[in-house]
Amino acid sequence: MNxxxxxxxxxxxxxxxxxxLAFGVAELIASAGEGFTWGILDSxxxxxxxxxxxxxxxxxxxxxxxLSSVKDFGEVHQLAKAVMASIMIWIVAGMAIWSRIxxxxxxxxxxxxxxxxxxxSYAPPYCPEMFLLxxxxxxVYYVLxxxxxxx
Amino acid sequence: MxxxxxxxxxxxxxxxxxxxxxxxxxxxSKQTVEFxxxxxxxxxxxAELTVKPLTGIPVxxxxxxxxxxFFCDFAGTLFTDGFMVKIFDEHWLPWLQSVFPGGLRNSxxxxxxxxxxxxxxxxxxxxxxxxxxxxxTSGLFIVFGVVLWAILAFYLIFAILEDIxxxxxxxxxxxxxxxxIGLHGYAIVPTFxxxxxxxxxxxxxxxxxxxxxxxxxxxxxxxxxxxxxxxxIMQDLVPExxxxxxxxxxxxxxxxxxxxxxxxxxxxxxLIMDVPPYQxxxxxxxxxxxxxxxxxxxxxxxxxVLLGCxxxxxxxxxxxxxxxxAVFGPLLMVWFGVPxxxxxxxxxxxxxxxxxxxxxxxLMAQGIMTTFQxxxxxxxxCIYFPCLATFALMIKEENWKxxxxxxxxxxxxxxxYGGLIHLVGIILGVA
Numbered sequence: 001m002n003x004x005x006x007x008x009x010x011x012x013x014x015x016x017x018x019x020x021l022a023f024g025v026a027e028l029i030a031s032a033g034e035g036f037t038w039g040i041l042d043s044x045x046x047x048x049x050x051x052x053x054x055x056x057x058x059x060x061x062x063x064x065x066x067l068s069s070v071k072d073f074g075e076v077h078q079l080a081k082a083v084m085a086s087i088m089i090w091i092v093a094g095m096a097i098w099s100r101i102x103x104x105x106x107x108x109x110x111x112x113x114x115x116x117x118x119x120x121s122y123a124p125p126y127c128p129e130m131f132l133l134x135x136x137x138x139x140v141y142y143v144l145x146x147x148x149x150x151x
Numbered sequence: 152m153x154x155x156x157x158x159x160x161x162x163x164x165x166x167x168x169x170x171x172x173x174x175x176x177x178x179x180s181k182q183t184v185e186f187x188x189x190x191x192x193x194x195x196x197x198a199e200l201t202v203k204p205l206t207g208i209p210v211x212x213x214x215x216x217x218x219x220x221f222f223c224d225f226a227g228t229l230f231t232d233g234f235m236v237k238i239f240d241e242h243w244l245p246w247l248q249s250v251f252p253g254g255l256r257n258s259x260x261x262x263x264x265x266x267x268x269x270x271x272x273x274x275x276x277x278x279x280x281x282x283x284x285x286x287x288t289s290g291l292f293i294v295f296g297v298v299l300w301a302i303l304a305f306y307l308i309f310a311i312l313e314d315i316x317x318x319x320x321x322x323x324x325x326x327x328x329x330x331x332i333g334l335h336g337y338a339i340v341p342t343f344x345x346x347x348x349x350x351x352x353x354x355x356x357x358x359x360x361x362x363x364x365x366x367x368x369x370x371x372x373x374x375x376x377x378x379x380x381x382x383x384i385m386q387d388l389v390p391e392x393x394x395x396x397x398x399x400x401x402x403x404x405x406x407x408x409x410x411x412x413x414x415x416x417x418x419x420x421x422l423i424m425d426v427p428p429y430q431x432x433x434x435x436x437x438x439x440x441x442x443x444x445x446x447x448x449x450x451x452x453x454x455x456v457l458l459g460c461x462x463x464x465x466x467x468x469x470x471x472x473x474x475x476x477a478v479f480g481p482l483l484m485v486w487f488g489v490p491x492x493x494x495x496x497x498x499x500x501x502x503x504x505x506x507x508x509x510x511x512x513x514l515m516a517q518g519i520m521t522t523f524q525x526x527x528x529x530x531x532x533c534i535y536f537p538c539l540a541t542f543a544l545m546i547k548e549e550n551w552k553x554x555x556x557x558x559x560x561x562x563x564x565x566x567x568y569g570g571l572i573h574l575v576g577i578i579l580g581v582a
Binding site for chain 1: 191192193195196197199200201206209210212213214216217219220221224225228229232233234237
């Protein structure tokens with residue numbers, strides 16, 4: 001990993017960490033009350049209120065992991081923190097997507113959902129971790145880079 | 152080849168002196184081992200993060216979150232609620248009700264298909280498999296409609312975590328906590344396995360070194376760890392109470408473990424565990440594990456659930472259940488704060504805990520229990536006795552003295568913990 005890539009990684013994951021931390025705090029506050037829906041962002045926990053505080057704790061941890069990784073980002077132990085944070089996002093976001101898939105297949109009265117009902121299951125609003133998911137994938141580039149230089 | 156030739160040459164000169172042996176070892180190691188500073192790889196660094204408490208605990212929370220979330224959506228939303236309830240309640244039950252000989256007042260029909268229930272003094276047919284309580288309706292629904300999917304989901308994730316290499320790290324992470332109750336981190340493996348089925352969980356206590364550790368582990372598993380089948384049914388019946396149920400069981404596991412550690416004689420030595428590097432799981436391995444464990448589970452569960460349905464049905468028909476409810480009712484009501492009807496699920500629980508929760512579901516549907524009574528009953532069902540299959544294995548694994556000790560601990564625990572829950576309910580004004 002060259003100096004430019006390292007610097008970009010530091011800034012990028014610092015911003016992502018701050019956003020994840022903010023989402024986590026917002027979810028924690030939301031879990032104490034009735035949650036919130038803001039445009040296409042949903043933190044109401046309507047489908048799984050039991051999970052909301054746990055998701056909040058995970059997102060807060062993700063934020064701290066990313067933020068603590070930015071100093072000397074190219075060093076393998078620092079990079080590992082960012083990788084771990086990304087994996088944690090993949091777990092929670094993956095489960096949010098899986099939850100939609102599982103809910104979209106069976107119909108209410110019929111065996112299988114109609115096409116409209118199926119597609120409607122994937123419509124917004126989305127939970128915070130689903131917004132973080134595509135941005136967390138940048139870590140794959142750094143893992144591949146580390147694999148090249150590590151050899 | 153050169154090394155082999157050298158070893159051959161040296162060994163031919165037997166007997167070698169101690170110095171000559173060391174020289175030979177040094178020569179071999181010089182030619183085979185590469186010396187230098189070991190550079191940590193990304194895999195090593197990630198492995199370290201998952202065992203250090205500060206970083207490992209959030210990761211463990213994320214993993215358990217993923218585990219539980221997948222379990223609920225796979226078993227609950229997709230299969231049981233999505234398809235199985237429709238198959239059993241809308242097709243299988245009405246079909247059996249229409250073709251099975253006899254009728255609502257026929258004893259054989261009641262045992263096999265539908266015992267019915269009273270509505271304003273009139274016996275009416277059930278409209279769902281939880282209430283019907285026949286061998287071919289409730290029995291099959293519990294096994295194939297609910298439990299099978301819960302077990303599949305559980306063992307799938309368990310196999311993935313096992314093959315990735317995360318479980319030994321979780322063992323290292325919880326080692327400090329479990330040492331406080333006389334166990335060590337490895338105890339997390341039988342505990343996790345028991346969350347699928349108590350039978351392999353009890354078997355997995357074998358690597359524990361002392362009788363004390365095995366006795367403690369088996370007792371804790373039998374009392375405080377609900378199996379996947381039971382969890383699946385509980386999730387279906389009382390999803391809103393699951394957090395409280397697990398919290399209560401976890402407090403009991405640690406608290407009772409602490410007490411057992413103080414009163415049971417014996418040592419709790421350290422156990423050195425191999426922590427393998429993280430690796431990619433293979434589809435073949437996962438598939439084989441899933442097949443072996445799920446088929447093994449079904450072989451144990453199906454006969455017991457069907458037999459349990461038959462026995463509970465017979466006890467209702469002969470009036471034995473009413474007699475038991477009358478005898479144990481006062482104790483259940485006064486000490487535990489649950490209605491006398493709870494005796495039926497407690498009887499069923501001797502055979503299968505999932506079946507027992509299923510029987511409880513039937514009582515809930517009749518509206519004779521408050522939410523707190525449901526909560527207390529579910530906890531009582533978890534802790535009052537291991538299912539028959541687990542009990543049979545405990546007889547095999549423990550000597551008679553230990554088995555009696557386990558049973559005595561169990562009885563004491565049920566009364567103390569069950570009474571304590573009732574007391575907390577009274578203090579909070581919910582009992």
